[in-house]
Amino acid sequence: MHNAPPPLRDAAAFRNHQPMTKPARTRVGPSPTGDPHVGTAYMSLFDRAVADKTGGKFVLRIEDTDRNRYVADSEKQIVESLEWLGLTPDEGPDIGGDFGPYRQSERLPLYKEAAEQLISAGKAYKCFCTADRLATLRKIQQAEKSKRMGYDGLCRGLSAEEVQAKEASGEEYVVRLKMPREGEIEVHDLFRGTLKFIADEQQDAVMLKSDGFPTYHLAMAVDDHAMQITNVIRAEEWLPSTPIHFELYRAFGWEPPVFSHMPLLRNNDKSKISKRKNPTSLLWYRDAGFLPEALRNFLCLMGFSMPNDQEIFTYGEFLREFELSKVNVGGPIFDLKKLHWMNGEYIRALAPAELEKRLVEYVKLLVGREKEFADLPADQLPTEQFLSEFEQKRRQRSRVLAELAPTMMTAYDTNPKLMLPIIPLIRERMHTLGEAADYLPMFFTNEFTYTPDDFVAKKCTLDEAKKALNEMRSIVDATDFNDPEAAHKQLDDQSRAKAEELGMKLGPFLGPIRMAITGSKVSPPLMESMLVLGKDETLKRIDNAIQKLGA
């Protein structure tokens, strides 16, 4: 028997009459089953925004009801990642709050009680079907290409005596929700309005598992109600099970919160974002040297855009313009290329001292982790070219920095002023902190692996290289490094003069010098680099090269 549904508020009407003015309570409910997921951050961002916009609260709830997939470190990493991104919750397991505990594994009695309440009200029933039976059932349904998949409701008709007998004989059972068999189930979504589902096509979902733990469905409804959550912001993949949730709310006689089903972040091929095809771990973004504020900003763009076309903005600016109802529901492809660009913008906007600080922190993060960054075999790399190349380079860079770290940190500890002058030279060239690996080592080591061939270029023969090095040695030797500005001018002027004398363009002339000073054909500006290194070190490096070339 199924009573007529009580009138539910219409989502559109609700939206119009109650814009986000009342303090909202939002929550994110990650399950601690692995690395913190970028999708969790994405949802948290909008949860945080709705809470902040309305002066409400954002709650972190750990949904650890799956004992099989539980990963011990996961919760800690989730908490740290959210903090890293500046999306710190107001209530949560390690913060506390008035609605705790915030771990579902610590709320088991609540779910049990709720399940019993449903059973005694005739809204749920005990199901003794074995996993085997369900598997067989599924197979048959698939073979028959049955329209109606899922549980067939066998135990729904069990008499009280039958239930008692089975229980007495120790048979395990789950608790299933009795879904209506007739009519439609209306659900409401902030973006999509009222959605109707055929009731008979819904199955009797499990509420309580045989191990006594609740499923997501029960735990979510019980907790959201108990924690007075007003807005459920979750991924679109939940849309098909929303009828269960609305039915559950009705069974309890509770008012459902406002549901907003956010679009799914996508891979390049439009499928739901996944580890194989796209980095999904927040730890990955941190390890690759993305700035949290850049990632956060980028995530804002996945579905939301500013009225003035502004793409780079602070959280405060975002909040001023943000409205949940303006979010785009088409699934956005997570374009790492654009994040890469944006991260570069953020790096360049950082004050040198701040970038210095971030860089030092970043290098410390990589210390001792060389093994983690071994090259990946081709078949384990993402299929998309940019992702694949970036991942391989990222590993190489992390290794370089991890290996450089001891030397670098020692030098830095000895002379804390060492780092700051380097920053302006490398910052224009970086998109991620990891890319510092391409430019940083030369400032801390002069042990280069170059060969004479490396000094030769199209417009610079070996003979010319030797001459250039000797000329530059004289120039440097004659320059007073104590006045950097004057020194720079002198180095520059003299180089030009000598290059002309040798009948060379400045670029080719500086090629061998660059190799001698930086050990690479690509480097930060040469004169500036020499000034940072100092006269002695510069001369030493030129001498090393001259020796190497036997000039």
Add this chain to the structure above:
RNA sequence: GGCCCCUUCAUCUAAUGGUUAGGAUACGGCCCUUUCAAGGCCGCGAUAUGGGUUCGAAUCCCAUAGGGGUCACCA
């Protein structure tokens, strides 16, 4: 396959019945230049298709196509 959601440049998106359909990334070119960048300028490039409604449709309606999600004692 059933059910559900979605559909503007390659990608993120703007334009809520009247715009030469705008911006950003990426890509290409030029400038700057000491290599590499960064920066500046220019270019390429989209309303999925077909029907309606309307003086007028990217915008409203219907169909088709395409994409995605979901059909667990996982969340």
